[in-house]
Amino acid sequence: VVETEDPDLVLGGVQAADTGFGATGVALAERIGFEHAAVVNHLDVDADAGVAHVHRELEGGVEELTDVDLPAVLTVQTGLNEPRYASLRGIRQAQRKEIAAKDLSDLGLTADDVESALTITEMYEPESESDAEIIEGDAGESAGRLAEVLRDKGVGA
Incomplete structure (x- = not known):
């Protein structure tokens, strides 16, 4: 599909x-x-320069600003773009537009070509390493117990 469409930018989730x-x-x-960039949450494309200026979200809420040369594939976060509502005319035009469906053979591929190389061998809930305490009871009892725990931990002292 990329060979026939020749896109400058491919967006995915x-x-x-x-x-x-x-x-x-x-x-x-x-x-x-x-080129590619993952977890993009803001995008400015400079088509004349052939560059996408992207903000990426890294671990711990840290953000990175980087430039990616076009053509590129970007995986984007929800909220990258504020969707616009289509007009009635636009909806009707879209309904009439034919979408060329392609199967694996149209793309010169077999099921083996697209099979994942990843295998899930085990799934489990990790053991907790914290000493969390669930405080139950009415509001007064819970507040009293919370104050006691915080005092014991030296919070607010």
Whole structure:
């Protein structure tokens, strides 16, 4: 599809809802030879310069501002763009527009070509390493117990 469409920019979601690996966009970029950036939450494209200025969210809420040369694949966060509502005319035009569906054979691929190289071997809930205490009871009892715990930990002293 990339060969026939020749896009400057391919946008995809950050991760799938089923596994959450976040590998599809990066794997696509590698396969088609495009630059890539993941977890993009703000984007400015300078088509004349052939550059996408992206803000990426890193671990711990840290953000990175970087430039990615076009053509590129970006995986984007929800909220990157504020959606516009289509006009009635636009909706009707979209309903009449034919979408060329493609299957694996149209793309010169087999099921083996698209099979994931990742295998889930085990899933488990990790053991807790904290000594969390659940405080139960009415508001007065809970507030009293919370104050006691905080005092014991030296908070507010």
